[in-house]
Amino acid sequence: MNLITNLMPAGAEIFLLVMVSVILIADLLIKQSGRLVTYMLVQLTLLGCSLLTVGTHENGVIHAFNNMYVDDLMSDVLKLLTYLAMSMVLVYSRQYLTVRGLFSGEFMALALFAMLGMMVMISANHFLTLYLGLELLSLSLYAMVALQRDSAVATEAAMKYFILGALASGLLLYGMSMLYGATGSLELGAVANAIQSGTADKNLLVFGLVFVVSGLAFKLGVVPFHMWVPDVYHGAPTAMTMLIGSAPKLAAFAFVARILVEGLQPLVQHWSGMLIILAIASMALGNITAIAQTNLKRMLAYSTIAHMGFMLLGLLSGGIEGYGAAMFYTVIYVLMSLGAFGMIMLLSREGFEADTINDFKGLNQRSPWLAFLMLLLMFSMAGVPPTVGFYAKFSVLNAVVQTGHIWLAVVAVLFSLIGAFYYLRIVKLMYFDTPESHTPIAVGSDAVLLLSINSLGVLLLGLLPGALMSVCAVAVQQSLLLH
Amino acid sequence: MIFGLPVISVAIWLPIIFGILVLATGDDKNAPLARILALVGSILGFLVTIPLYTGFAHDTSQMQFVELHNWIARFNIHYHLGVDGISVLFILLTSFFTPIVVLAGWQVIEKRVAQYMAAFLIMSGVMIGVFAALDAILFYVFWEAMLIPMFLIIGIWGGQNRVYAAVKFFLYTLLGSLLMLVALIYLYNQSGGSFSILDFHHVALPMSAQVLIFIAFFFAFAVKVPMFPVHTWLPDAHVEAPTGGSVILAAIMLKVGAYGFLRFSLPIVPDASHKLAGMMIALSLIAVVYIGLVALIQSDMKKLVAYSSISHMGFVTLGIFIFNAYGMEGALLQMISHGFVSGALFLCVGVLYDRMHSRNIADYGGVANRMPVFAAFFMLFAMANSGLPGTSGFVGEFTVILGAMKANFWYAFAAATTLVFGAAYTLWMYKRVIFGAVANPHVAELTDMNLREKTIFTILAITVLGMGLYPLPFSEIMHASVNDLLVHVAHSKLP
Numbered sequence: 001m002n003l004i005t006n007l008m009p010a011g012a013e014i015f016l017l018v019m020v021s022v023i024l025i026a027d028l029l030i031k032q033s034g035r036l037v038t039y040m041l042v043q044l045t046l047l048g049c050s051l052l053t054v055g056t057h058e059n060g061v062i063h064a065f066n067n068m069y070v071d072d073l074m075s076d077v078l079k080l081l082t083y084l085a086m087s088m089v090l091v092y093s094r095q096y097l098t099v100r101g102l103f104s105g106e107f108m109a110l111a112l113f114a115m116l117g118m119m120v121m122i123s124a125n126h127f128l129t130l131y132l133g134l135e136l137l138s139l140s141l142y143a144m145v146a147l148q149r150d151s152a153v154a155t156e157a158a159m160k161y162f163i164l165g166a167l168a169s170g171l172l173l174y175g176m177s178m179l180y181g182a183t184g185s186l187e188l189g190a191v192a193n194a195i196q197s198g199t200a201d202k203n204l205l206v207f208g209l210v211f212v213v214s215g216l217a218f219k220l221g222v223v224p225f226h227m228w229v230p231d232v233y234h235g236a237p238t239a240m241t242m243l244i245g246s247a248p249k250l251a252a253f254a255f256v257a258r259i260l261v262e263g264l265q266p267l268v269q270h271w272s273g274m275l276i277i278l279a280i281a282s283m284a285l286g287n288i289t290a291i292a293q294t295n296l297k298r299m300l301a302y303s304t305i306a307h308m309g310f311m312l313l314g315l316l317s318g319g320i321e322g323y324g325a326a327m328f329y330t331v332i333y334v335l336m337s338l339g340a341f342g343m344i345m346l347l348s349r350e351g352f353e354a355d356t357i358n359d360f361k362g363l364n365q366r367s368p369w370l371a372f373l374m375l376l377l378m379f380s381m382a383g384v385p386p387t388v389g390f391y392a393k394f395s396v397l398n399a400v401v402q403t404g405h406i407w408l409a410v411v412a413v414l415f416s417l418i419g420a421f422y423y424l425r426i427v428k429l430m431y432f433d434t435p436e437s438h439t440p441i442a443v444g445s446d447a448v449l450l451l452s453i454n455s456l457g458v459l460l461l462g463l464l465p466g467a468l469m470s471v472c473a474v475a476v477q478q479s480l481l482l483h
Numbered sequence: 484m485i486f487g488l489p490v491i492s493v494a495i496w497l498p499i500i501f502g503i504l505v506l507a508t509g510d511d512k513n514a515p516l517a518r519i520l521a522l523v524g525s526i527l528g529f530l531v532t533i534p535l536y537t538g539f540a541h542d543t544s545q546m547q548f549v550e551l552h553n554w555i556a557r558f559n560i561h562y563h564l565g566v567d568g569i570s571v572l573f574i575l576l577t578s579f580f581t582p583i584v585v586l587a588g589w590q591v592i593e594k595r596v597a598q599y600m601a602a603f604l605i606m607s608g609v610m611i612g613v614f615a616a617l618d619a620i621l622f623y624v625f626w627e628a629m630l631i632p633m634f635l636i637i638g639i640w641g642g643q644n645r646v647y648a649a650v651k652f653f654l655y656t657l658l659g660s661l662l663m664l665v666a667l668i669y670l671y672n673q674s675g676g677s678f679s680i681l682d683f684h685h686v687a688l689p690m691s692a693q694v695l696i697f698i699a700f701f702f703a704f705a706v707k708v709p710m711f712p713v714h715t716w717l718p719d720a721h722v723e724a725p726t727g728g729s730v731i732l733a734a735i736m737l738k739v740g741a742y743g744f745l746r747f748s749l750p751i752v753p754d755a756s757h758k759l760a761g762m763m764i765a766l767s768l769i770a771v772v773y774i775g776l777v778a779l780i781q782s783d784m785k786k787l788v789a790y791s792s793i794s795h796m797g798f799v800t801l802g803i804f805i806f807n808a809y810g811m812e813g814a815l816l817q818m819i820s821h822g823f824v825s826g827a828l829f830l831c832v833g834v835l836y837d838r839m840h841s842r843n844i845a846d847y848g849g850v851a852n853r854m855p856v857f858a859a860f861f862m863l864f865a866m867a868n869s870g871l872p873g874t875s876g877f878v879g880e881f882t883v884i885l886g887a888m889k890a891n892f893w894y895a896f897a898a899a900t901t902l903v904f905g906a907a908y909t910l911w912m913y914k915r916v917i918f919g920a921v922a923n924p925h926v927a928e929l930t931d932m933n934l935r936e937k938t939i940f941t942i943l944a945i946t947v948l949g950m951g952l953y954p955l956p957f958s959e960i961m962h963a964s965v966n967d968l969l970v971h972v973a974h975s976k977l978p
Binding site: 364368375379384385386390391394395397398401402406409410413414416417420421424425427428431432464465466469470473 | 554555556557558595598620623624627628630631634635638639646649650653654657661662664665668669671672
């Protein structure tokens with residue numbers, strides 16, 4: 001294979017790396033007032049990446065770099081969505097960061113490095129590549145959380161995130177080393193074949209699997225490995241919270257799917273049992289604890305835990321239905337969480353964070369349009385039709401029922417009911433209560449426009465969810481199930 | 484199709500589009516425009532449903548005015564609409580009441596007028612969707628979407644304790660709906676990948692599965708009816724809702740639950756329905772008798788009418804679960820009649836409340852001296868509520884009692900007590916509010932109804948009397964469908 005064809009599948013990543021380097025250097029020459037130039041350059045980079053990803057797409061599964069890297073439909077779809085999510089994060093957070101003096105070249109470079117990490121995770125076909133992508137993402141995020149260095153909470157959050165993240169990485173590596181010891185390979189396909197052939201030591205495999213699943217659970221933030229999520233979501237500047245809570249979930253989905261479904265499929269009966277416990281515990285703790293939160297960012301953190309638990313239900317159900325549902329759920333979750341954090345940033349202003357739920361009191365009187373957009377997002381998170389959140393829950397439930405675990409579906413809907421309460425409370429505050437402050441909401445028009453598209457998208461996708469569902473189903477079918 | 488237009492789709496989407504237009508009029512500076520636009524939209528919404536009645540073929544139980552389009556191909560979900568003799572009248576009832584609630588809120592609602600009117604218009608379209616949907620997921624989407632505007636109506640424009648009532652209403656109904664969703668997904672997998680309700684009717688199911696599905700449906704529909712013991716949200720919601728909200732809740736939303744039993748529980752799980760009919764009849768009779776007694780001691784007019792609604796809906800579920808033609812047709816007639824009568828009673832309470840801002844019976848007395856026209860209308864609706872022959876209330880109750888008599892004498896006996904209790908609580912309330920000497924200076928200042936209110940009440944009075952004297956136009960339309968349903972339910976679906 002010649003060099004160019006080998007590099008093609010990673011074309012977007014290479015382009016991105018070059019561009020980050022260029023941006024890092026170019027930014028040195030730009031004054032703070034001209035920071036918009038860097039911002040535009042970043043957005044153009046994202047556009048370039050999308051064009052490259054679409055342009056280098058080929059049917060089927062392409063392996064590169066001695067099978068360490070894979071380019072398939074799932075990776076391309078997830079990468080495109082990652083670019084979109086990152087681009088939205090930047091639009092939402094521009095004003096927020098500017099008034100806080102955080103709108104710097106470092107922020108944008110770190111964001112792009114984090115995205116590079118996500119792309120590597122999405123396309124990895126080898127334990128080492130996976131780990132490399134994960135660490136690139138994590139290290140960038142640790143630094144971003146700590147970017148607001150005069151804030152004690154942000155620094156504390158960064159510290160917690162770093163220590164627990166490092167621990168999780170350690171667990172993951174330890175598990176991977178055991179799998180390597182048992183199978184003699186680090187490449188996902190070879191690992192699966194080795195386990196399938198039955199020559200590998202079963203005890204060692206299952207032992208390794210426990211560590212790998214724990215590490216993954218840490219990264220996903222599911223119970224009982226969720227401790228870092230609320231503190232980090234709460235402590236980090238909202239723009240960083242939004243970044244952590246959105247695009248990386250797509251990468252995390254790919255990460256989990258590649259390891260468990262591609263690499264450890266022969267151990268499915270072992271890991272699906274573990275995932276059931278993780279999923280139920282996450283839905284229970286996430287939904288119940290979220291009720292007690294008065295800080296919206298913390299509430300959304302617990303809601304994330306619950307949503308990730310729900311997503312795991314799809315994964316453990318297996319098959320095109322299950323994996324497709326899990327992917328669809330993740331994509332929809334990212335869309336909703338972008339909108340929700342975008343709303344918090346929109347209502348924030350200099351020296352004021354609109355992150356307690358009381359800041360939403362009487363929003364309908366201050367701005368009916370923003371209240372309506374938030375209403376759509378909240379009902380979507382609660383899974384009430386005609387918003388798309390319903391179809392996300394629906395497709396997962398369908399997968400669960402198909403495997404015959406009807407009790408699991410009933411447990412899931414009961415916890416969704418509990419979850420509906422705290423989303424409903426936000427709607428209640430916005431519509432039924434009188435505002436505490438009458439400060440006019442001054443926001444950039446680009447962010448409002450984007451938020452409108454984002455929230456109406458939640459409604460529109462709810463009316464016509466078919467296309468996106470099919471894309472997810474076809475993507476997982478071509479990528480995870482054909483070999 | 485009428486003039487090449489899909490009638491049901493127009494009936495669903497026209498009010499919703501008008502609702503969005505009304506929302507677009509913005510804040511309360513444009514309130515008059517919002518009101519007029521809402522009235523036009525709701526009247527048009529009613530007019531477009533008339534072809535459903537005039538063009539309806541009486542001699543078939545097949546679905547009519549069917550629209551079938553692909554919607555979500557991946558799950559074989561269709562945009563599938565149609566009506567039969569069971570659903571067509573509810574669609575008309577829904578569109579009939581929308582202009583009435585728009586008129587009822589004409590002056591009283593002063594804040595956020597556009598949002599109020601829009602909520603009712605959108606809800607009207609969504610409720611028609613519930614009655615017309617023939618695809619389970621389409622049904623579920625409409626079913627849940629109904630909650631959002633009602634939640635806002637109670638919570639924004641309701642009374643003192645509105646937030647509690649709104650949240651209780653939402654969570655209660657959501658619990659039932661979510662269990663139903665699991666049942667629907669299960670049926671989808673059992674039916675070989677179809678979400679068509681009509682396909683569900685032919686899926687063979689073992690008894691254990693049937694019972695579980697019945698229970699899931701029971702939670703969804705019984706909460707909406709509401710049946711004893713899951714009725715407790717209704718008095719709260721009714722008392723706190725604005726008049727228009729109460730009217731829609733009583734006239735239409737309660738019917739959605741009973742409709743669900745007829746469209747889902749009975750035909751999909753007939754064996755479980757027969758097996759659990761005893762429980763359903765017992766719960767219905769408890770509702771009729773016990774809730775009737777509870778209504779007797781209420782001191783709040785709205786609460787009294789709310790409890791009376793629960794008691795009357797007990798008749799409906801009784802009629803459904805005795806499995807004979809009288810019972811089922813009686814249940815349907817009772818649903819229609821109860822829609823008119825309870826809607827009218829809530830409007831009566833609304834008329835008083837708008838003037839006095841009190842729902843307490845004790846605050847009134849001698850209203851007839853100041854509001855004679857109102858007293859006359861109120862009398863008619865109170866009589867209808869107690870089931871006086873010649874009013875619509877009599878037709879349904881009498882037919883259900885006939886059906887119950889065929890099933891078991893004691894069912895009929897217990898059900899017939901409502902004629903006593905119903906008369907007692909309604910007329911006693913009427914006496915305390917309307918008759919006697921003028922009780923206090925506030926009553927002395929009352930003014931009689933204006934033209935707008937007279938128009939609303941005249942229309943309702945004509946309907947109530949008309950249905951009472953000549954119920955044939957209502958009953959003949961449902962014969963074929965009811966008979967077909969009874970035949971279907973009589974066949975076991977056990978594999």
